[in-house]
Amino acid sequence: MRFYNTLTRRLEEFREIEKGRVGLYTCGPTVYDFPHIGNFRSYLFEDLVKRFLLFSGYRVRHVMNITDIDDKTIRKANELKVPLAEVTQKYIAAFHADLRALNTLPADAYLRATEHIPEMVHLVSALLEKGYAYRKDGSVYFSIERFKEYGRLANLDRASLKTGAAANAAADADEYEKEAAQDFVLWKGKKPGEPSWPAPFGEGRPGWHIECSAMSMKYLGPHFDIHMGGVDNIFPHHENEIAQSECANGVTFVNYWLHCQHLIVDGMKMSKSLGNFYTLGDLLAKGYAPMAVRYLLISSHYRKLLNFTLEGLEMAAQALARIKNFIFSLKHVEIEGGADPELAAAVAASLDAFGASLADDFNVSGALGVMFDLIADVNPRMNALTRGDAAGILAYMDRVNAVLGILEPGDEGPLDAEIEARIALREKARREKDFARADEIRAELKKQGIILMDTPAGVRWKKE
RNA sequence: GGCGGCGUAGCCAAGUGGUAAGGCAGCGCUCUGCAAAAGCGCUAUUCAUCGGUUCAAAUCCGGUCGCCGCCUCCA
Numbered sequence: 019m020r021f022y023n024t025l026t027r028r029l030e031e032f033r034e035i036e037k038g039r040v041g042l043y044t045c046g047p048t049v050y051d052f053p054h055i056g057n058f059r060s061y062l063f064e065d066l067v068k069r070f071l072l073f074s075g076y077r078v079r080h081v082m083n084i085t086d087i088d089d090k091t092i093r094k095a096n097e098l099k100v101p102l103a104e105v106t107q108k109y110i111a112a113f114h115a116d117l118r119a120l121n122t123l124p125a126d127a128y129l130r131a132t133e134h135i136p137e138m139v140h141l142v143s144a145l146l147e148k149g150y151a152y153r154k155d156g157s158v159y160f161s162i163e164r165f166k167e168y169g170r171l172a173n174l175d176r177a178s179l180k181t182g183a184a185a186n187a188a189a190d191a192d193e194y195e196k197e198a199a200q201d202f203v204l205w206k207g208k209k210p211g212e213p214s215w216p217a218p219f220g221e222g223r224p225g226w227h228i229e230c231s232a233m234s235m236k237y238l239g240p241h242f243d244i245h246m247g248g249v250d251n252i253f254p255h256h257e258n259e260i261a262q263s264e265c266a267n268g269v270t271f272v273n274y275w276l277h278c279q280h281l282i283v284d285g286m287k288m289s290k291s292l293g294n295f296y297t298l299g300d301l302l303a304k305g306y307a308p309m310a311v312r313y314l315l316i317s318s319h320y321r322k323l324l325n326f327t328l329e330g331l332e333m334a335a336q337a338l339a340r341i342k343n344f345i346f347s348l349k350h351v352e353i354e355g356g357a358d359p360e361l362a363a364a365v366a367a368s369l370d371a372f373g374a375s376l377a378d379d380f381n382v383s384g385a386l387g388v389m390f391d392l393i394a395d396v397n398p399r400m401n402a403l404t405r406g407d408a409a410g411i412l413a414y415m416d417r418v419n420a421v422l423g424i425l426e427p428g429d430e431g432p433l434d435a436e437i438e439a440r441i442a443l444r445e446k447a448r449r450e451k452d453f454a455r456a457d458e459i460r461a462e463l464k465k466q467g468i469i470l471m472d473t474p475a476g477v478r479w480k481k482e
Numbered sequence: 483g484g485c486g487g488c489g490u491a492g493c494c495a496a497g498u499g500g501u502a503a504g505g506c507a508g509c510g511c512u513c514u515g516c517a518a519a520a521g522c523g524c525u526a527u528u529c530a531u532c533g534g535u536u537c538a539a540a541u542c543c544g545g546u547c548g549c550c551g552c553c554u555c556c557a
Contacts, residue, residue, distance in 0.1 A: 060557035248557030333506040383496045387504035453515055471518050
């Protein structure tokens with residue numbers, strides 16, 4: 019498999035550090051508000067990458083950080099006049115609920131910054147000892163002139179950074195004094211109204227970037243395979259992580275950096291500061307299914323801007339319905355018999371093509387095209403399939419879904435006795451040619467989310 | 483100012499040198515008591531635009547137009 023490495027700005031063949039295993043770190047949320055669908059585009063892409071690694075036979079160790087101590091979380095707690103933990107706990111719970119609704123595979127660990135303060139203190143101490151950091155007015159800063167690689171990930175040169183940051187530094191001069199305008203903070207000295215922890219270099223709290231260096235090191239080691247996040251993380255967050263980690267450990271931090279492009283809404287940039295964002299809850303309240311949201315967010319290429327619209331969400335829901343109808347039909351195949359070898363070979367070839375498409379920089383659109391081609395190939399002969407054929411194709415769909423995660427298990431529960439009675443009543447009406455009555459019952463069941471289909475083999479039903 | 487991305491049918495979207503995947507929507511038809519599902523047929527001589535290279539260009543090169551991102555809040 020190959021994909022685009024932000025660090026080298028080219029497509030690279032993936033080579034894991036330890037055979038068959040992948041260490042994966044994904045930047046998680048800052049829990050000061052409800053996550054929006056833009057956040058979930060990134061998390062769903064990360065989930066897709068992880069699922070494809072698993073599909074390809076790798077064992078994946080995946081950790082995600084949760085930033086529960088920073089300027090924004092503190093500000094929110096102070097605004098609401100409640101303890102910080104109360105704010106963060108609420109949004110952490112909301113985050114996990116949405117991840118579940120969107121059918122993401124859980125990470126091996128979700129790491130909270132506040133639960134890793136000692137590790138961060140230790141890392142800052144190490145950077146001070148090695149001379150990469152300096153103390154100033156109770157805070158500790160990283161000196162980027164000590165790290166000659168600084169700016170490599172973001173493709174920025176240090177000279178232009180200096181110019182760009184100078185204006186900002188003037189505006190922030192009352193906040194912190196720094197030796198060089200572009201240096202970044204590792205540890206913020208204690209301030210009134212902020213949580214703080216003791217440290218050898220003075221009581222205070224961690225800067226934003228240090229948590230990811232400290233926690234990834236602890237759970238994945240100083241050198242691991244893949245680090246992911248949204249494109250906005252490239253600079254400064256990931257650039258700073260590299261500086262901290264490589265200076266402290268003296269080894270390469272991460273081999274592959276993968277960044278997901280943003281989404282916009284109705285053509286406009288989406289951000290919390292503009293307030294034009296949808297949460298998952300907003301969309302569910304409008305009656306859209308979480309799986310339609312997932313389908314839409316993963317179905318276009320991760321390095322391209324995605325323009326989110328409700329019309330697009332509707333199209334995603336319809337595409338999903340086509341897939342679900344296909345599976346529904348396969349499950350109702352009734353002709354006994356084994357699988358046709360020619361068909362089985364076509365299915366196997368389709369799965370190969372599906373994987374090959376994803377192996378080429380996660381081309382989900384191409385992979386979906388492969389799957390829909392198979393659907394279009396099978397549908398015309400649906401009525402001639404044997405159970406053996408159907409089982410093979412259903413197994414194929416399971417494999418496809420192991421990567422895409424767009425189909426939930428157990429869509430068809432057992433029918434309520436009352437609903438079954440209604441269906442029987444309608445069948446009786448139909449036999450008696452009382453179609454008005456039959457249609458009335460069908461309409462009533464539709465209101466309950468039950469769709470009836472009259473087929474030559476008898477009535478079938480499904481949930482909407 | 484520096485760095486980078488995008489522009490393919492009504493909509494969404496693959497395709498990065500060999501003659502335009504796929505999904506949605508639409509129209510006609512088949513099946514059906516009617517629906518639903520499914521199927522069949524139709525829907526881009528053309529890939530923002532101009533020029534160049536090539537036997538061959540949506541794909542490579544150059545210009546132009548338009549949109550967007552990053553350059554210490556952001557997934």
